[in-house]
Amino acid sequence: MIDLATWNLSIPVGVPATTIQTPVLVGGYQDYYFKANNGSVFFWAPVNGTVTESASYPRSELRETFADSKLRNWTYPSADNFLRAAVAVNQVPSTGKVVIGQIHAFGSSKPMVKLEFQYKTKTATANIVAKVRGNPLDEEGQVITVLSGVKLNQRFTYTLHLSPKGALSVTVNSAQWSTRVDPTWAPKLLYFKAGVYTQDNEGYETEAGAATFYVLKIDHTTAAAAKTTK
Numbered sequence: 001m002i003d004l005a006t007w008n009l010s011i012p013v014g015v016p017a018t019t020i021q022t023p024v025l026v027g028g029y030q031d032y033y034f035k036a037n038n039g040s041v042f043f044w045a046p047v048n049g050t051v052t053e054s055a056s057y058p059r060s061e062l063r064e065t066f067a068d069s070k071l072r073n074w075t076y077p078s079a080d081n082f083l084r085a086a087v088a089v090n091q092v093p094s095t096g097k098v099v100i101g102q103i104h105a106f107g108s109s110k111p112m113v114k115l116e117f118q119y120k121t122k123t124a125t126a127n128i129v130a131k132v133r134g135n136p137l138d139e140e141g142q143v144i145t146v147l148s149g150v151k152l153n154q155r156f157t158y159t160l161h162l163s164p165k166g167a168l169s170v171t172v173n174s175a176q177w178s179t180r181v182d183p184t185w186a187p188k189l190l191y192f193k194a195g196v197y198t199q200d201n202e203g204y205e206t207e208a209g210a211a212t213f214y215v216l217k218i219d220h221t222t223a224a225a226a227k228t229t230k
Contacts (some may be wrong), residue, residue, distance in 0.1 A: 001039045002216045005067045009034055009195075012049025012058035021069040033060040041216065043196035046208040047093050051201070054109045061195035063104075064218060073106045073189035076162045076181075079220040083160040083192045086215035088153050089126070091208055092119040093200035096126070098209035100196065103160055105136065106189035112181070115158060115170065116199070117150070117211075126150045128158070130170040135182035142179075147172040155214065160192070192218055 009020040011033040020029055028036075033049075035042040049058030064072045074081065083101060092098055096119035103113040112133055119126040127148045133141035150156055159171040166185065169178040194216055198209035 002036070002041050002213060004036070004041075004062075006065060006072070006218055007062035007194075008065045008069060008071075010052055010059050010061050010063065012045050012051065012060065015050050017050045017052045017055075017059070022065045022067060023069060026067075039214070041213045042090075042210070043213070044091075044208055044210045045196045045198040046205040047198060047200045047203045048205050049198075057197060057199055057201050059195065059197040061193055061197050062216075063193050064191040071106075071191070073191050074220060075187060076166060076190060077164045077186050079222045080164060081162045081190075081192075082217075082219040082221075083194065084157070084215065084217045084219070085159075085194060085213055086155060086157045087211055087213045088155045089117045089119075089150075089209075089211045090153055091210035092117065092126075092152070093198055093207050093209055094203060095200040096120060097199035098196055098211065099199060100194065100211055101158060101160055102193040102197075103162060104191055104193050106191060108136075110139075111193075112185065112190060113160060113168070113170065115146075115160065115172075119152065124151065126152070128156070128172045130177060132168070132170075132179065134179070135184050136188055137184075144170070144177050146170055146177050147175040157215070162190075 004025040043060040045058045045060040101115040104111040114131040196209045
């Protein structure tokens with residue numbers, strides 16, 4: 001069962017794109033772009049969908065919140081921060097690219113981390129790629145292939161982990177890449193996102209990104225909380 005009480009949802013309708021607030025999600029909200037059934041959640045974002053402010057591409061994507069819909073933002077030194085998911089990508093646009101998880105920076109159009117499914121028609125498989133900005137002024141960042149050979153509709157797991165000391169790791173199934181982020185990130189407000197952010201904006205509505213999440217969980221573990229569980 002995926003707990004929707006820690007998220008709001010952006011869907012690609014309206015100008016700018018519409019946000020579905022947390023209590024509405026928890027109350028059972030569903031539409032063409034978002035369906036929660038039998039413990040899993042399905043996201044669909046067509047290439048001709050509308051976009052959020054300052055974005056170029058459509059999304060059906062969750063954004064971290066508190067249960068009362070207030071946006072949840074955090075600094076990485078304040079806790080051990082995890083986003084864990086089990087997901088299958090069901091459809092890709094003609095570019096083959098769908099973002100399925102992010103560590104975003106509040107007030108910025110550029111995230112710290114994007115986890116992207118990059119499908120190649122020639123091989124009928126995808127690379128799972130992490131795009132990482134090592135510091136807040138880094139415009140391009142690194143592009144790291146974490147795992148290759150993933151098929152459409154194949155279930156896999158991922159974890160984005162950012163420790164209080166700035167150790168960043170991206171794990172996909174058993175493959176892991178890690179680094180240490182620049183300390184200039186330390187005062188920046190961050191938040192998690194997950195779902196389908198379709199990296200294409202040309203074509204008909206039948207062209208889209210789609211994914212099914214079977215597990216989706218956020219953890220922010222403070223040192224005090226960790227001590228009480230020992």
